[in-house]
Amino acid sequence: MDQFTFIFDILLPALMQGLVITLQLIVCSAPFGLVLGIGVAAGRQYGGPILSRICKMFVLLIKGTPLLLLLFILYFGLPSIGITLTAFTAAVIGFILCNGAYNSEYIRGALLSIKDGQMIAAQALGMTRAQAIRNVILPQALRRAIPGLSNEFIYLIKYSSLAYMITVVELSGAGKNVATKYFIYTETFMVVGIVYLVLVTITTVAVSILEKHVSVPGTSRSTSAAQM
Amino acid sequence: MNSNNIVLRVEDIHKSFGDKEVLRGISFDVVKGETKVFIGPSGTGKSTLLRCINQLTIPDRGRVWLDDEEITNSGTRINYFRQKIGMVFQNYYLFDHLTALKNVELALLKVRGMNKEEAREKALTELRQVGLEDWADHYPAELSGGQAQRVSIARALAMDPEVILFDEPTSALDPELTREVLEVMKRLAQQGMTMLVVTHEMGFACSVATEILFMENGVVAERGTPDLLTHDPQFTRMKNFIGQFNSYRGG
Numbered sequence A: 001m002d003q004f005t006f007i008f009d010i011l012l013p014a015l016m017q018g019l020v021i022t023l024q025l026i027v028c029s030a031p032f033g034l035v036l037g038i039g040v041a042a043g044r045q046y047g048g049p050i051l052s053r054i055c056k057m058f059v060l061l062i063k064g065t066p067l068l069l070l071l072f073i074l075y076f077g078l079p080s081i082g083i084t085l086t087a088f089t090a091a092v093i094g095f096i097l098c099n100g101a102y103n104s105e106y107i108r109g110a111l112l113s114i115k116d117g118q119m120i121a122a123q124a125l126g127m128t129r130a131q132a133i134r135n136v137i138l139p140q141a142l143r144r145a146i147p148g149l150s151n152e153f154i155y156l157i158k159y160s161s162l163a164y165m166i167t168v169v170e171l172s173g174a175g176k177n178v179a180t181k182y183f184i185y186t187e188t189f190m191v192v193g194i195v196y197l198v199l200v201t202i203t204t205v206a207v208s209i210l211e212k213h214v215s216v217p218g219t220s221r222s223t224s225a226a227q228m
Numbered sequence B: 001m002n003s004n005n006i007v008l009r010v011e012d013i014h015k016s017f018g019d020k021e022v023l024r025g026i027s028f029d030v031v032k033g034e035t036k037v038f039i040g041p042s043g044t045g046k047s048t049l050l051r052c053i054n055q056l057t058i059p060d061r062g063r064v065w066l067d068d069e070e071i072t073n074s075g076t077r078i079n080y081f082r083q084k085i086g087m088v089f090q091n092y093y094l095f096d097h098l099t100a101l102k103n104v105e106l107a108l109l110k111v112r113g114m115n116k117e118e119a120r121e122k123a124l125t126e127l128r129q130v131g132l133e134d135w136a137d138h139y140p141a142e143l144s145g146g147q148a149q150r151v152s153i154a155r156a157l158a159m160d161p162e163v164i165l166f167d168e169p170t171s172a173l174d175p176e177l178t179r180e181v182l183e184v185m186k187r188l189a190q191q192g193m194t195m196l197v198v199t200h201e202m203g204f205a206c207s208v209a210t211e212i213l214f215m216e217n218g219v220v221a222e223r224g225t226p227d228l229l230t231h232d233p234q235f236t237r238m239k240n241f242i243g244q245f246n247s248y249r250g251g
């Protein structure tokens, strides 16, 4: 079997299946990771003393736990207390928790950078704090958090490969299976690497388009984006 | 509304930050259509006083009424009162991510629950009031300070307030832009808007104010009509302050 046949007839079809799983993992995790990040950041910043402490603890806990360990707990550990998850679900939950915790840090930083006057002006018009956060503070903070959030999204693309460790055959796992079956490691993992690189490149381009799209005219951010 | 046409009543407001007593018992009534001007040295509590009126700062003691309804201790109804009490800030505080039009629209949509067409119509009307209809689609970062301040006045006007609080609305502006903002305010006063204005613009104060209140060390030290102030020799402290201020500005 020549290299050409291996790559096109065996490797790529197998990787395609893995890629679909990887994309499913990402699509199922990222939106909830974003929502969780917003919730935790807002809870920390605007919640009462109890809620903000809970949010802080959550972030610390997730930051302090290796993601692999978290996945092991969710998949192998939870059944012992009667909760059995499919491998895919366990992976998605793990990714949401991890992604959400780190997202919340970027969003919190962005919330802190919004001047008090924005909240004061909103409240002076009769908005509740919740209305002000939703309509005035978050739209500005999320724009500022885009670089950090996109970074975190790129991490997610790559750490989704850890799902293989709890039996989800995603992109890396599919590559690994092919490689061990045919004893062809270098080519296989190079191709797998290229697929990740393509995913990351697409993300990067999409983010810069998004950033341009939501940039506010007249601000330094919009002019620097225009120069890029 | 009561027989005296009193829109706003402020009674014995006290406020401390830590052990620093900033407001030490301030009382006054505001009659409909009146423009009260507050002057006084920096740090004397003028901004704190305005914020105590719409409860952005909660006073330690004292009460505030709007149209005979108590604002202080009004719970969640405060959001209703805040609609009725417009506020304009030294640094405009426009919502940076929204166009001039959307700045004016936002509270109409979210607080007053207007539909899109109504809100847009109303917002455009208010922008026309301050001469900025043509700038409706510009963002705050694209506006001059004077334009930004006029948008913030339009934003306050849109809620149909009974009274507007101005906290040094022109202090961040150079003289040219100061004039365009003061002209808008003067016109509002002529149209019968009730206003409380903290300012250092004595020209404006003397021509528009129904009463000038001189604040010092957390109390109203002297008060009177502009006419009285300029002719009555008893108002020494306020004259002193204005004199110093003018010579500082002139020099």
Ligand SMILES: Nc1ncnc2c1ncn2[C@@H]1O[C@H](COP(=O)(O)OP(=O)(O)OP(=O)(O)O)[C@@H](O)[C@H]1O
Pocket: B017, B022, B040, B041, B042, B043, B044, B045, B046, B047, B048, B049
């Ligand atoms: N949130 C706060 N926490 C602590 N101290 C405050 C707070 N707000 C105001 N102060 C203090 O209260 C005093 C009065 O402040 P305020 O801003 O009301 O004065 P002002 O008369 O508006 O002065 P200026 O002319 O400089 O605007 C100042 O000493 C200020 O440092």
Ligand SMILES: [Mg+2]
Pocket: B046, B047, B048, B167, B168
């Ligand atoms: Mg002040």
